[in-house]
Amino acid sequence: MNKSGIGARVRRVEDKRMLQGKGRFVSDIRVPGLQDVAFLRSPLAHGRIKSITRPQGSEQTVFTVDDMQGVKPIRADSNLPSYRDSEHWVLARGKVRFVGEPVVMCVAHNRAAAEDLVEQVELELESLAPITGIDAALDNQGPRVHEHWDNNLFLDLEVGEAFPELASRADVIIEREYKLARQVMNPMEGKGVVAYWDEKDDQLVVYTSTQVAHLIRTGLSECLGLPQGKIRVIAPDVGGGFGYKCILQPEEVAVAWLAMKYRKAYRWIEDRREHLVAGANTREHHYKIKAYADKRGRLLGLDAVVAVDIGAYSVWPFTAGLEAAQAGGNLPGPYKFDHYRCKVLAPATNKPPFCPYRGVARPGVCFAIERTIDEIAKAVGREAWEVRAENLVPADVMPFTNVTGKLYDSGDYPESLRRAVAMIDIAKVRQRQQEASSSSKRIGLGFATFTEQSAHGTKVFAAWGLPLVPGYETATAKLTADGGLEIRAGINTIGQGLQTTLSQVASEVTTIPLDRIKVVLGDTGTTPYSTGAYASRGMVMAGGAVSRACAALMDKLRRLSAGMMQCQAEEVVLEQAQAKGPGMQLGFDELGDAWYLHPDRLPEGSLIEGLEATGYYKPKVDTGAFSYATHAVVVSVDTETGHVEIQDYAVVEDCGQMVNPMIVEGQTIGGIAQGIGTALYEEVLYDTQGQPLTSTLADYILPGATDVPNIRIEHLEHLSPFTEHGIKGVGEGGAIAPAGAIVNAINDALCSLGVQINETPASPERILKALHAGRDQ
Numbered sequence: 001m002n003k004s005g006i007g008a009r010v011r012r013v014e015d016k017r018m019l020q021g022k023g024r025f026v027s028d029i030r031v032p033g034l035q036d037v038a039f040l041r042s043p044l045a046h047g048r049i050k051s052i053t054r055p056q057g058s059e060q061t062v063f064t065v066d067d068m069q070g071v072k073p074i075r076a077d078s079n080l081p082s083y084r085d086s087e088h089w090v091l092a093r094g095k096v097r098f099v100g101e102p103v104v105m106c107v108a109h110n111r112a113a114a115e116d117l118v119e120q121v122e123l124e125l126e127s128l129a130p131i132t133g134i135d136a137a138l139d140n141q142g143p144r145v146h147e148h149w150d151n152n153l154f155l156d157l158e159v160g161e162a163f164p165e166l167a168s169r170a171d172v173i174i175e176r177e178y179k180l181a182r183q184v185m186n187p188m189e190g191k192g193v194v195a196y197w198d199e200k201d202d203q204l205v206v207y208t209s210t211q212v213a214h215l216i217r218t219g220l221s222e223c224l225g226l227p228q229g230k231i232r233v234i235a236p237d238v239g240g241g242f243g244y245k246c247i248l249q250p251e252e253v254a255v256a257w258l259a260m261k262y263r264k265a266y267r268w269i270e271d272r273r274e275h276l277v278a279g280a281n282t283r284e285h286h287y288k289i290k291a292y293a294d295k296r297g298r299l300l301g302l303d304a305v306v307a308v309d310i311g312a313y314s315v316w317p318f319t320a321g322l323e324a325a326q327a328g329g330n331l332p333g334p335y336k337f338d339h340y341r342c343k344v345l346a347p348a349t350n351k352p353p354f355c356p357y358r359g360v361a362r363p364g365v366c367f368a369i370e371r372t373i374d375e376i377a378k379a380v381g382r383e384a385w386e387v388r389a390e391n392l393v394p395a396d397v398m399p400f401t402n403v404t405g406k407l408y409d410s411g412d413y414p415e416s417l418r419r420a421v422a423m424i425d426i427a428k429v430r431q432r433q434q435e436a437s438s439s440s441k442r443i444g445l446g447f448a449t450f451t452e453q454s455a456h457g458t459k460v461f462a463a464w465g466l467p468l469v470p471g472y473e474t475a476t477a478k479l480t481a482d483g484g485l486e487i488r489a490g491i492n493t494i495g496q497g498l499q500t501t502l503s504q505v506a507s508e509v510t511t512i513p514l515d516r517i518k519v520v521l522g523d524t525g526t527t528p529y530s531t532g533a534y535a536s537r538g539m540v541m542a543g544g545a546v547s548r549a550c551a552a553l554m555d556k557l558r559r560l561s562a563g564m565m566q567c568q569a570e571e572v573v574l575e576q577a578q579a580k581g582p583g584m585q586l587g588f589d590e591l592g593d594a595w596y597l598h599p600d601r602l603p604e605g606s607l608i609e610g611l612e613a614t615g616y617y618k619p620k621v622d623t624g625a626f627s628y629a630t631h632a633v634v635v636s637v638d639t640e641t642g643h644v645e646i647q648d649y650a651v652v653e654d655c656g657q658m659v660n661p662m663i664v665e666g667q668t669i670g671g672i673a674q675g676i677g678t679a680l681y682e683e684v685l686y687d688t689q690g691q692p693l694t695s696t697l698a699d700y701i702l703p704g705a706t707d708v709p710n711i712r713i714e715h716l717e718h719l720s721p722f723t724e725h726g727i728k729g730v731g732e733g734g735a736i737a738p739a740g741a742i743v744n745a746i747n748d749a750l751c752s753l754g755v756q757i758n759e760t761p762a763s764p765e766r767i768l769k770a771l772h773a774g775r776d777q
């Protein structure tokens with residue numbers, strides 16, 4: 001192994017600048033004459049706009065949708081059957097549909113002055129009854145979020161077919177409802193945009209905190225009616241994305257429009273309150289599940305309804321359909337069974353638009369199926385992990401196509417469970433549980449196993465009906481005149497360390513040391529086309545593209561050096577950044593020097609080849625590679641205060657070939673921290689009028705450092721047969737299992753008290769309420 005190549009625990013090249021405060025985020029970008037933007041946002045969840053009165057003389061500083069002639073509303077296309085689009089005007093037009101929706105845009109020399117201007121605008125609204133939840137939206141008796149629709153549904157699908165024969169065959173039938181709370185994503189850096197007109201290149205330049213620079217260029221081009229060649233989108237350092245920065249935001253279009261129209265520089269930096277109130281929301285899943293099993297607890301069939309509260313608009317480009325459709329497609333999880341039916345509903349409500357968040361649908365799916373497995377285990381009187389083991393897809397059938405047609409590429413799911421069981425030492429936990437059985441601090445043990453589809457290819461995006469998402473990745477590799485390597489890829493780093501790991505892949509293939517490799521990412525002006533950094537695709541896809549580009553470059557170096565050493569290309573060995581031929585060797589620096597600076601010395605024809613190569617990549621099959629993991633958790637639950645303490649947390653994960661095990665572990669731990677938020681703390685709440693009740697971090701509780709325990713991780717490394725180097729994704733996995741594993745552990749702790757928790761967050765309040773209800777029974 002190359003000591004800085006694939007598999008090495010090298011330190012992240014990103015960290016030095018971050019730790020020294022030298023990162024360059026959108027709000028660090030300085031452009032002459034920069035003006036700040038603030039938005040007047042809707043104070044009502046649902047209302048008709050009667051009038052907007054601006055202060056006198058503010059024609060060039062205060063803008064409504066009527067000023068933005070020619071700007072098209074955001075429309076997210078999808079070919080999913082039954083899908084309905086929404087018209088999302090960049091500033092509200094006619095109606096407002098959630099508290100925080102931008103209505104008027106104000107510009108001034110700094111943010112405070114822009115906010116003062118907002119205060120001077122008068123907005124008159126006629127209040128309309130809001131739809132504030134899934135049940136009201138599905139009921140279809142009340143108002144409509146989009147009045148010309150005949151109901152409130154973005155999507156209404158059915159996956160699979162009924163299986164009436166199981167009703168008499170099954171030994172056990174479990175019926176449960178589960179709810180995952182609504183959340184906001186809270187990256188450390190909120191959304192931010194700086195836009196200006198570059199007179200020299202005659203183009204609009206947009207710095208934006210995004211995961212998808214190339215897609216944002218497409219979106220801006222569509223909305224603004226500006227050709228793509230006149231737009232350059234740059235993702236500078238991004239302080240966390242988590243899915244929130246995958247979508248085209250109205251504020252992004254509005255600020256870009258200002259720069260296009262007035263040829264000046266403008267900036268909008270989202271503040272935390274804007275993020276909590278008006279930023280895209282996520283999660284809120286409701287499940288109704290009927291599970292059929294035999295007396296050993298083997299699943300025979302699953303009949304489900306899943307509804308996801310989508311809020312007011314369909315986000316571009318991932319649409320209002322993706323999350324719910326993914327929930328329907330992924331609910332069977334890592335299990336092998338034959339019968340499945342799921343009704344999938346995506347209701348519209350008067351809340352901020354829904355955007356997929358780390359794990360995309362699977363944290364909800366995993367919560368629902370893992371709670372169900374535990375309930376089956378209870379019904380058949382076995383340990384929950386034993387029932388899991390009965391049902392997991394066994395290793396000897398891999399690659400395996402599951403009940404919804406997903407092709408699981410590789411791995412040993414039961415082994416991840418067995419190892420997790422060993423790590424947690426069940427006998428000891430059961431003994432401690434027994435000892436604490438009459439105390440006020442009950443002990444519980446919970447598991448969750450999941451699969452994480454990564455590196456979806458072109459056909460998967462097409463099957464989701466997303467016409468604008470190509471699904472492949474591109475990179476270029478160039479040898480510089482002094483023997484260094486320059487990698488360019490359109491994907492970008494959002495905190496997950498791709499700058500480091502792409503260098504490692506390049507180093508592995510080229511043998512050039514890391515400190516001679518420069519990686520340029522996320523800039524439509526200087527990097528090749530990219531689908532973006534999301535869906536745990538970056539390492540497989542961009543890694544594959546970099547690997548291919550580097551291999552093609554090495555081929556050129558082999559031929560060039562063979563010509564210079566007057567031998568056959570097959571005789572050349574490329575190692576340690578040198579070309580070695582029979583009795584002679586040339587350093588890569590000498591090859592670079594010859595090609596760029598002394599072309600007269602080169603053999604005939606060498607110049608045409610050049611020292612640059614492009615790699616295009618998607619996996620061998622478009623369904624990509626499935627990672628998986630088992631999480632095992634021990635908790636104590638205080639029955640007097642409702643407080644949950646995580647006492648032990650063990651993970652056994654498999655992401656195929658790890659490029660950097662240290663980063664893989666960091667990714668897993670970071671995801672788990674967010675998953676602990678889902679399980680125990682985070683919940684966006686609204687009152688009956690759709691007014692947000694969690695508009696500060698005092699009301700919306702994030703897990704703190706002391707809430708995240710020491711996490712023990714073991715790895716399996718089953719290589720994917722479908723990807724370059726056998727790599728599988730890992731970025732989302734950590735966040736998928738915690739809700740399932742932790743809430744299972746809480747239920748294990750409390751079941752002897754007749755208590756069952758099937759909702760997140762399992763907050764002290766919710767636990768105490770359940771305990772009181774349990775005692776009343």
Ligand code: MCN
Pocket residue numbers: 187239240241242243357358359454494495496497498501533534535536537538539540655656657658659660661663664667670727728729730731732
């Ligand atoms: N990696 C590795 N070996 C592997 C797989 C991955 O070393 N076999 C490393 C790579 O550095 C890679 C990272 O782990 O960049 C995550 O891998 P991957 O699964 O390919 O995910 P992406 O690079 O596509 O990153 C996106 C993913 C997603 S979808 C969310 S959401 C998320 C996540 O990554 N957002 C993050 N992790 C995040 N981490 C941080 N700090 N900030 C975010 O916003």
Ligand code: SMO
Pocket residue numbers: 211241242243244246356357358359360533534535536732
């Ligand atoms: S939610 Mo991750 O950006 O796919």
